[in-house]
Amino acid sequence: MKKNTQNSDFQHIGNKLLDWYKENARDLPFRQTKDPYKIWICEIVFQQTRISQGLNHYNNFIRRFPDVQTLADAEEDEVILYWKGLGYYSRAINVHKASQQIMNDYNGVFPSQYEDILKLKGVGKYTAAAISSICFEGKIPAVDGNFYRVLSRVFADNFDISNSRAFNYFSALAEMIMPQNVGDFNQAMMDLGSEICKPKNPLCHECPLQEDCLAFSMNKTSEFPVKTKKIKTEDLHLKYYFVHRNGRFLIRQRKDDFIWKKLFEFPDSISEKLEPFSKGTKTISHKLTHKNLTIEVVDVEVTSEAVWNEFVTQNQYIITDLEASHEKSFPKPLENYIQNQK
Numbered sequence: 600m601k602k603n604t605q606n607s608d609f610q611h612i613g614n615k616l617l618d619w620y621k622e623n624a625r626d627l628p629f630r631q632t633k634d635p636y637k638i639w640i641c642e643i644v645f646q647q648t649r650i651s652q653g654l655n656h657y658n659n660f661i662r663r664f665p666d667v668q669t670l671a672d673a674e675e676d677e678v679i680l681y682w683k684g685l686g687y688y689s690r691a692i693n694v695h696k697a698s699q700q701i702m703n704d705y706n707g708v709f710p711s712q713y714e715d716i717l718k719l720k721g722v723g724k725y726t727a728a729a730i731s732s733i734c735f736e737g738k739i740p741a742v743d744g745n746f747y748r749v750l751s752r753v754f755a756d757n758f759d760i761s762n763s764r765a766f767n768y769f770s771a772l773a774e775m776i777m778p779q780n781v782g783d784f785n786q787a788m789m790d791l792g793s794e795i796c797k798p799k800n801p802l803c804h805e806c807p808l809q810e811d812c813l814a815f816s817m818n819k820t821s822e823f824p825v826k827t828k829k830i831k832t833e834d835l836h837l838k839y840y841f842v843h844r845n846g847r848f849l850i851r852q853r854k855d856d857f858i859w860k861k862l863f864e865f866p867d868s869i870s871e872k873l874e875p876f877s878k879g880t881k882t883i884s885h886k887l888t889h890k891n892l893t894i895e896v897v898d899v900e901v902t903s904e905a906v907w908n909e910f911v912t913q914n915q916y917i918i919t920d921l922e923a924s925h926e927k928s929f930p931k932p933l934e935n936y937i938q939n940q941k
């Protein structure tokens with residue numbers, strides 16, 4: 600479809616959406632501000648976390664790190680700790696690095712240009728467009744899955760959303776219906792996509808775009824958006840040893856680029872001397888986006904002080920206890936395992 604941002608025949612659709620948003624915008628704490636720092640953190644937090652699940656975490660994070668400088672000055676481990684419960688910890692590592700980038704490259708002032716925002720670590724086109732439109736009157740649609748779904752339904756457009764050109768295609772389509780107030784438009788699309796035009800069973804009878812929606816008029820809403828390629832899910836098997844003695848246990852921080860980089864975990868191997876102390880194995884299943892994990896945790900209660908000391912010294916593990924463990928960030932399944940030991 601041809602791009603036409605001026606006086607498009609379809610702009611009334613964007614205006615209807617804005618009218619609906621004025622009446623129906625969700626009352627969310629980050630809607631009361633145009634502070635780019637807070638909007639940025641909220642966009643990153645809610646990328647992979649539902650609003651109801653992430654709201655407390657967002658509020659706690661902002662309370663502890665109220666501005667770029669405070670975040671940049673903090674230790675990385677503390678930033679990760681405040682991300683606890685949200686998962687996908689690389690986001691915490693990235694916001695921390697990006698805050699230092701803002702201090703170093705922009706004198707601590709959040710950049711206002713889309714291209715500069717896009718240079719921040721962990722910020723993609725969607726997030727840069729959202730920040731730029733909400734905080735700096737940028738005119739770029741923040742195209743994400745909500746846009747794909749709503750636009751493909753409204754126009755009964757069967758462009759494949761798994762196609763590598765989908766982002767550009769739907770950005771052009773979004774510009775056709777986009778009103779002047781792009782910040783509100785982007786947020787309205789987010790609300791419509793998550794509250795009304797849901798992936799399954801959209802609430803068309805409550806939708807402000809119903810009159811314009813071709814998929815609705817053809818009774819074919821379930822046929823859009825079109826997605827041909829399914830992303831493969833990988834099966835991963837991990838084994839850990841919960842090595843403990845007198846209420847204390849051993850951990851280490853993951854340094855490689857694995858999914859749990861910078862989080863704490865149990866040893867993944869033990870020496871022959873520890874094998875006689877193995878007491879049993881628990882198997883935990885855990886799902887991540889595109890990964891099915893099966894985690895075996897072997898309980899090893901070391902009753903010999905000498906063997907314990909030798910193992911600790913040789914492997915440079917950190918000794919912690921159940922009470923102190925809440926000061927560290929563990930992957931969710933290991934966190935649950937520790938909680939069950941109490």
Ligand code: SF4
Pocket residue numbers: 749752753795796797801802803804806807808809812814815820
């Ligand atoms: S009418 Fe239904 S399918 Fe069409 S945009 Fe609205 S909620 Fe989505």
